[in-house]
Amino acid sequence: MSAGTVKVCSCGRPFDHAQWMKLPFAGVLDGDGEKLDLRNCSCHSTIALELPESVSVCTGCGRWLGAGEPKVCGETSGVLCDPCAETTGVVVRIVRIIRRRPAA
Numbered sequence: 001m002s003a004g005t006v007k008v009c010s011c012g013r014p015f016d017h018a019q020w021m022k023l024p025f026a027g028v029l030d031g032d033g034e035k036l037d038l039r040n041c042s043c044h045s046t047i048a049l050e051l052p053e054s055v056s057v058c059t060g061c062g063r064w065l066g067a068g069e070p071k072v073c074g075e076t077s078g079v080l081c082d083p084c085a086e087t088t089g090v091v092v093r094i095v096r097i098i099r100r101r102p103a104a
């Protein structure tokens, strides 16, 4: 791998960090002790990159969030960045308030 390359796809395409972040986000795999950022290569393979321990991935947009960055941990949605929490989190909150009302 050349300097700056973080991942090489099985099709041979190398990606540096900036190129990796531009790939379509496919999800996060949170296993025992390791987190994987999954992206789709233009050859249609899904490739995984191991994440640094301090990094969380927004499950809404795939942005990497550092330890100090604002994020929301949803019960089912996982980690969301601020803009994603605003678009999806608000809905979640409203649903919860409605559910908490006692049945008439």
Ligand SMILES: [Zn+2]
Pocket (backbone or CB within 6 Å): 009, 010, 011, 012, 013, 041, 042, 043, 044, 045
């Ligand atoms: Zn590929």
Ligand SMILES: [Zn+2]
Pocket (backbone or CB within 6 Å): 058, 059, 060, 061, 062, 063, 080, 081, 082, 083, 084, 085
């Ligand atoms: Zn986001």
